[in-house]
Every structure is written in structure tokens, then in C-alpha cells.
Amino acid sequence: MNEDSHPSHRHQPVAVVTGAASGIGRATALRLAREGYELALLDVDPVGTAETCERIRQADGRAHPFRVDLSSPDEVASVVGTVEVNVGRPTLLVNVAGIGVAATVLETSDEDWDRVLAVNLTGPFLTTRAILPSMVAAGQGVIINVASVAGQIGLARRAAYCASKAGLVGLTRAVAVDHAKQGIRCVAICPGTVETEWIGKILANAEDPAAARAAMAARQLDGQLGSPDEIAAVIAFVAGAEGRFINGAALIIDGGLTTA
Structure with missing residues (x-):
């Protein structure tokens, strides 16, 4: 690490963002960098994470x-x-990393259940x-x-994913209750369908990608x-001073998907 990036030479606040190699994680990292944060980007994908870092440095x-x-x-404790x-x-800690499996309870294997819960909730x-x-x-x-x-x-067909994300909302509320008096805020962001690389892969594997995309839209x-940028903007607002009164909430940002 070069001298000007050492903590003793830095006056920027530090944010940790997981899942920063792509999608909402990358957009969040880029937005927070513009907001003045120094970023520690955590991901299992070193190539994508390096690309995000390079864009921030540029x-x-x-x-x-x-x-x-x-x-x-x-590994988490060490990093x-x-x-x-x-x-x-x-x-600031922003937990974005997540995975999903298209399956009902009857179709979900033990391995897939464990993997989705491990990344989306245990992480x-x-x-x-x-x-x-x-x-x-x-x-x-x-x-x-x-x-x-x-x-x-x-x-439909997202049993493990739904369970993991409901658990994450519950974890969020528990942390907020336990640590608010210590100056900690904990908030859940609940996006609807966002055009990320993950959604792109789902559409690419569909029998009719154009029809599948139209149905999602x-x-x-x-x-x-x-868009990932729209979610990142909400995250930046919640993280900032103007978001002070938001704590323990599950903010739904879904274009009205859950309203209809």
C-alpha cells in the first residue's frame, strides 16, 4: 500500500461494500466513492472487484x-x-453480495439451500x-x-432466496434494536427487479429471453x-446525515411491484 493511502495520511471515511464486483455492489461502490468514502471492496470474484477498483481510481x-x-x-474476520x-x-458497511436458485422447496437441494443461506444471510x-x-x-x-x-x-420458485432475504430483514431489525443507543443504525434495502448481470444470466437462459424480460418489466x-444506480442512490442517502432518522426499516424500492 503506498504512503498516501495509509490510514495516517487519510481523512476520508471508510466504507466496506460486499458483492462489489458487479451489479448493485459495483454501483454502490462507485456512488460512495463520489460521496467521499475510501472503499474496501469484498467479493469472491477478484477480476470484477479489480475492475470496480480501477473505475474508482480513474x-x-x-x-x-x-x-x-x-x-x-x-476469512471474514481476517479480511x-x-x-x-x-x-x-x-x-459504513453495505452488504450487497447475494445469490439465488430457481426452485420450489421440493426442488431445492440441501446443497443449494445451504449455499444460498450461507451467502445471503450468514455472510x-x-x-x-x-x-x-x-x-x-x-x-x-x-x-x-x-x-x-x-x-x-x-x-415463485425462489424458496431459498425468499427465506434468506426475509431472514436478512429480521437480522437488520435485531441489530438496530440492540445497538441504536451505541450510535449504530442498521437498515435493509429491498429492491424489486433490477437490471443486473445476475438478471441478465437468468434472461439468457430463458426459452424466450425477450418475452421473459418483458414479463419482468x-x-x-x-x-x-x-437500475443499479437507482438503488445505489438510496443507499448513499440512507448512509448520509440526511438519513439519520432511518433505522431498523426495510425500505422497499421496487417500482410499485409489491403495490399491485
Whole structure:
């Protein structure tokens, strides 16, 4: 790490973003860099994370990539320790990383169930547990968990995904209740259908990709998919001073999908 990026030479707040290699995670990292944060980017995909870092650096921001299996307690604890020593103590944690499997309960294998819960729910638990002590010591911190409308309503053939995101909303509320008096806020963001690389893969595997995309878009009241940048903008607002009064909430940002 070069001298000007060492904590002693830095006055920027530090944010940790998981799932930063693509989609909402990448958009969030780029937005937070523009907001003045120095970023520690955690993902299992080193190539995508390096690309996100490079885009931030090209815009004169500071970002550092870390490859980590977010379902591993040892790896998460180790990388958070490295971030705190070499980048700085985070005042913001944004848990974006997530995966999904298209399956009903009857179709979901033990392996897929464990994998989805490990990434979508255990991962945020581990990062929160690792970072909370320094936030509590500082008397301030914001934790934002990217859940989903699938944590609020049922979606067809997404049994494990719905369960994991509902659990993440519950974890969010528990952290908010337990740590509000210590200066910590914890908020869940619940997007609807957002045009990410993951959605792109789902559409590419559909029998009729154009029809599948049209059906996804039609679920929103205005007939349009959301964009990662729109979700990132909400995350930046919640994280900032103007979001002070938002705590323990599950904010639905879905183009009206859950209204109809």
C-alpha cells in the first residue's frame, strides 16, 4: 500500500461494500466513492472487484480489493482485521453480495439451500459481527443490508432466496434494536427487479429471453426495470446525515411491484 493511502495520511471515511464486483455492489461502490468514502471492496470474484477498483481510481477515488468467501467466519474476520489496520476503521458497511436458485422447496437441494443461506444471510451476519466492535467503540456506524422484495412477499420458485432475504430483514431489525443507543443504525434495502448481470444470466437462459424480460418489466407499475444506480442512490442517502432518522426499516424500492 503506498504512503498516501495509509490510514495516517487519510481523512476520508471508510466504507466496506460486499458483492462489489458487479451489479448493485459495483454501483454502490462507485456512488460512495463520489460521496467521499475510501472503499474496501469484498467479493469472491477478484477480476470484477479489480475492475470496480480501477473505475474508482480513474475518477480519483480510493479503493482496495479483497477476495473473500463471505460465508467463512475465519476469512471474514481476517479480511476485516486487514481492512481496519491497512485502510481504516469502517463507519459504513453495505452488504450487497447475494445469490439465488430457481426452485420450489421440493426442488431445492440441501446443497443449494445451504449455499444460498450461507451467502445471503450468514455472510451479512459475519461481516456485521466483525465490524460492529469498532463502530461501537467509535460511537457511530451505519450498516445497510441489501435484502429484496422477496423478503417481504413470496416469489415463485425462489424458496431459498425468499427465506434468506426475509431472514436478512429480521437480522437488520435485531441489530438496530440492540445497538441504536451505541450510535449504530442498521437498515435493509429491498429492491424489486433490477437490471443486473445476475438478471441478465437468468434472461439468457430463458426459452424466450425477450418475452421473459418483458414479463419482468411488466411487474413494475411503469413497466420498467430498476437500475443499479437507482438503488445505489438510496443507499448513499440512507448512509448520509440526511438519513439519520432511518433505522431498523426495510425500505422497499421496487417500482410499485409489491403495490399491485
